[in-house]
Amino acid sequence: MNPSATRPRVIIVGSGFGGLFAARALAKADVDVRLIARTTHHLFQPLLYQVATGILTPGEIAPATREVLARQENVQVEMGDVTGIDLAGRTVTAVTLGVPRTYGYDHLIVAAGADQSWFGNDQFAEFAPGMKSVDDALELRGRIFGAFELAELAAASGHHDEAAALTTFVVVGAGPTGVEMAGQLAELSRRTLKNDFRHIDPRDAKIYLMDAADAVLGSFDESLRGKTQAALEKLGIDVLLGAKVVDVDARGIDYEDRDGERHRIEALTKVWAAGVAASPLARQLAEQVGLEVDRAGRIPALPDLTLPGHPEVYVVGDMVSLDGLPGVAQVAIQQARYAARKIRATLGGDQVTEPFSYFDKGNMATISRFRAIAEIGKLKVTGFPAWVLWLAVHLVYIIGFKSRVTTLLHWLVSFLGRGRSERNITEQQIFGRIAMNRVGNIPERAGRNVGWLADEADEDEPREAPAG
Numbered sequence: 001m002n003p004s005a006t007r008p009r010v011i012i013v014g015s016g017f018g019g020l021f022a023a024r025a026l027a028k029a030d031v032d033v034r035l036i037a038r039t040t041h042h043l044f045q046p047l048l049y050q051v052a053t054g055i056l057t058p059g060e061i062a063p064a065t066r067e068v069l070a071r072q073e074n075v076q077v078e079m080g081d082v083t084g085i086d087l088a089g090r091t092v093t094a095v096t097l098g099v100p101r102t103y104g105y106d107h108l109i110v111a112a113g114a115d116q117s118w119f120g121n122d123q124f125a126e127f128a129p130g131m132k133s134v135d136d137a138l139e140l141r142g143r144i145f146g147a148f149e150l151a152e153l154a155a156a157s158g159h160h161d162e163a164a165a166l167t168t169f170v171v172v173g174a175g176p177t178g179v180e181m182a183g184q185l186a187e188l189s190r191r192t193l194k195n196d197f198r199h200i201d202p203r204d205a206k207i208y209l210m211d212a213a214d215a216v217l218g219s220f221d222e223s224l225r226g227k228t229q230a231a232l233e234k235l236g237i238d239v240l241l242g243a244k245v246v247d248v249d250a251r252g253i254d255y256e257d258r259d260g261e262r263h264r265i266e267a268l269t270k271v272w273a274a275g276v277a278a279s280p281l282a283r284q285l286a287e288q289v290g291l292e293v294d295r296a297g298r299i300p301a302l303p304d305l306t307l308p309g310h311p312e313v314y315v316v317g318d319m320v321s322l323d324g325l326p327g328v329a330q331v332a333i334q335q336a337r338y339a340a341r342k343i344r345a346t347l348g349g350d351q352v353t354e355p356f357s358y359f360d361k362g363n364m365a366t367i368s369r370f371r372a373i374a375e376i377g378k379l380k381v382t383g384f385p386a387w388v389l390w391l392a393v394h395l396v397y398i399i400g401f402k403s404r405v406t407t408l409l410h411w412l413v414s415f416l417g418r419g420r421s422e423r424n425i426t427e428q429q430i431f432g433r434i435a436m437n438r439v440g441n442i443p444e445r446a447g448r449n450v451g452w453l454a455d456e457a458d459e460d461e462p463r464e465a466p467a468g
Ligand SMILES: Cc1cc2nc3c(=O)[nH]c(=O)nc-3n(C[C@H](O)[C@H](O)[C@H](O)COP(=O)(O)OP(=O)(O)OC[C@H]3O[C@@H](n4cnc5c(N)ncnc54)[C@H](O)[C@@H]3O)c2cc1C
Pocket: 013, 014, 015, 016, 017, 018, 019, 036, 037, 038, 039, 041, 043, 044, 045, 046, 047, 048, 049, 080, 081, 082, 083, 111, 112, 113, 114, 131, 132, 176, 177, 279, 281, 316, 317, 318, 319, 327, 328, 329, 330, 332, 364
């Protein structure tokens, strides 16, 4: 791009669904677009759980934003953490490797999304990581596959309680992400890994799906909730509802049931899929225009997605509260396209007068291989047809032809066969960076801290090479 001195400058913050689709919708506009995002990729968050469970590669769900927009000459992509937006001065400040840069804008689209929320208990994050980024998914992949490896060693040395805790998995949050994650953990342990170990039977792994609410998939129709719960239980997943998490540590999780009675599950691997908090940029903007953010930190936008007194600033996606719309990809995409349409209209001296309105294309979630649920208007689809629909929709929305082809191949491998192409874990991941370091309560070297592992290492004499 050759930024001109005269073309209007559009800054887009974020390369998620909102940011990327806004940039694309400005492809033919006579503007200079600067897209600034913390990561260099566009992340397809709905498939993160498939990276965490070894089905897909990070590259398939997170193509480089620069590559996706390479042919769009009016866009410049920049890696940077936006730390400040000055609405009065019309500037955005981004920081990269500690170095700040400030840019002026004529139009601004803020699509900074949301982060995981542990509901005020950020100390849980270390032991029950969320799933919002590629790093999170790889961290979880390390913890999950690493737990089976360690369980094999524990069982081999007779430490069966330890092996049981290592092969107990707790997923907190029974929304679509939690359901999909629990379902895949069941598939992984019951199908993929079933022949691979000698001292443990991965099929004995215990999987809990826990939620403080009284139903799984609270945002879906009641009939689908019941079916989903039954399907999860058929997969051997313990669904604990009305269960409020009160503590999480390296070795387990404590929760209170509906009667306020406290229980504990010994489980080394926990996954937090329970809550989100909007980007802090929402609060920063709200304070400048005298608005209050909601409990999830989202900014209440005007019906045309702008801010009071600032028709040049749009907020879209997960960081916005408007008409009770859910934090889903379609909302971010449609809002981004609407904001871009308004900007394009302004350039031609026109105006888009109608407010943003959302077209609900439906809701879907997979439970396991060949089983999903979908809600499209009044139509409710379950089982295999819903799963095929789910496959098709996700393939359409995965960015890039290459990724679509390789994703389809990986799905064939995993769903028709038993395999998972992405089971490898690096040494850094095998101990789940921090969590496994805490086993034995000494933070330096995981292996040395696991009493039974160190004992075994000392006792095991080298064997002579077999004759011949
Ligand atoms: C695990 C998971 C599963 C999901 N499953 C589904 C599903 O099945 N269906 C569905 O419709 N929705 C699903 N969602 C929700 C959906 O992904 C979000 O609604 C959607 O991503 C919102 O788009 P967004 O652009 O608002 O935010 P995001 O896609 O989160 O993008 C935010 C962008 O802003 C960048 N950013 C954040 N802060 C800054 C900053 N300060 N400076 C610079 N850049 C910044 C981030 O790096 C990112 O590029 C899922 C979400 C998760 C986490």
